[in-house]
Amino acid sequence: MSELDVMGAPGTAADGLAGEKLLRVENLSVDFPTDDGTVHAVRDVSFTLGRGEVLGIVGESGSGKSVSSMAVMGLLPKTAKISGSIRFKDKELVGLSYKQMQPVRGNGISMIFQDPMTSLNPVYTVGWQLAEAHRAHHDVSKKAAMAKAVEALELVGIPQPDRRAEQYPHEFSGGMRQRVMIAMAIINDPDVIIADEPTTALDVTVQAQILDTLLRIRDETSAGIMIITHDLGVVAGMVDRVQVMYGGTVVEQGGVDEVFEAQRMPYTVGLLGSIPNPNLLGKRLTPIKGAPPSLMNLPQGCPFSPRCPLAIDICRETEPQLLETDRAGHYARCHRSDHLATIEQPQRLFAHDEIGTVENPASLTAADPDVPVAEDLADVEARLHEEEKPTS
Ligand SMILES: Nc1ncnc2c1ncn2[C@@H]1O[C@H](COP(=O)(O)OP(=O)(O)OP(=O)(O)O)[C@@H](O)[C@H]1O
Ligand code: SF4
Ligand SMILES: [Mg+2]
Secondary structure, eight states: OOHHHHHHOTTSTTSOSSSOEEEEEEEEEEEEEETTEEEEEEEEEEEEEETTOEEEEEOSTTSSHHHHHHHHHTOSOTTOEEEEEEEETTEEOTTOOHHHHTTTBTTTEEEEOSOHHHHSOTTSOHHHHHHHHHHTTSOOOHHHHHHHHHHHHHHTTOSSHHHHTTSOGGGSOHHHHHHHHHHHHHTTOOSEEEEESTTTTSOHHHHHHHHHHHHHHHHHHOOEEEEEESOHHHHTTTOSEEEEEETTEEEEEEEHHHHHHOOSSHHHHHHHHTSOOGGGTTOOOOOOSSOOOOSSSOOSSOTTGGGOTTOOHHHHHSOOOOEEOSSTTOEEOOTTHHHHHTOSOGGGGGOBTTTBBTTBGGGGTSOOTTSOOSSOHHHHHHHHHHHHSOOO
16 A cells, blocks of 8 residues: 555545545645756645645745645746646646636635735725635625625624725734735635645734634634644644645654654654743743755755754665554654654753753753753763663
């Protein structure tokens, strides 16, 4: 059975909530030829999105999150070389022209971008813009389209929607503008909504409200939603499944609780160490040392190997496949995921001297023999194993 058969098989944990597959992305790769060389922006990415499902796509800057979603929307520049398959319901999208994609875009699949001001026209009222977006896909009167616009504003939680529909974008706060963008995304009742960093520019309270709004939209419309973010913390407790991207490809994928509970790829462990955790309030975070790889000059083998505390020779030679781990429906692209599974406190692998460890910030000022603070990373693993051995 191929990797994809497993991921798409009905009844597995990798399935959407309600079973119907809205999107099937298989072996998607996107290259950008440039004067300096080819950027391998997306490499062999496969995933599915089910009706009513929320999928989180997480990874550092430049990991290929936006290019993957722009490929789904058919919005990549003509220079992009795309291979693989993107099926929306039964329709193959790869190979369609911009014009052929037009009926799908907005109507079947819609997108919410990070910065609403660049997507809204300042010289037209919000209601007019929503109504026109509806009329672009439906043969209805202006009055009916405006009624639909007001309904969409109401659905995204904008108070007094009929009055607000007559206002201009600058009359809305940042959070309210992002709600307008969500209204724009749902005005044609799409099956799939892609939200690319929908809350990055907003403060934490407003972020939570926007994410709640998206969940409510999912409940009310059964749309499948993809939320793209660099912050794993944002998707916790919100998405059904999570897909971690690194170096242009998926490195870990599974139910969100599974992935939060037991990571099977060290990069995800590192990502979790670099997000605020309410249970560790006041303690330091442990960002992953080093920089993400250049997608023009990827290192040989696993792209995470230069930063990975578990890297061994094979990691620097051969890139691992995305395979199911010891946990059903949980996939990882790592030669050592079985080994990672045996480590009790994997976050300690990412301890480093400037930061200390998340579990013991006191190590920054006082020597603690139990906390591997200033050791060479390669020694940390050996030490953890020593600690795990039963004492006689
Ligand atoms: N038109 C293009 N031509 C050349 N390279 C591109 C083009 N568009 C994107 N890239 C490159 O593709 C890679 C992936 O970019 P992408 O925008 O998908 O990253 P991302 O994961 O969304 O990052 P961020 O979190 O910063 O939004 C980057 O190295 C980027 O520079
Ligand atoms: S394959 Fe090797 S280098 Fe890559 S994440 Fe796994 S252990 Fe680390
Ligand atoms: Mg992006």
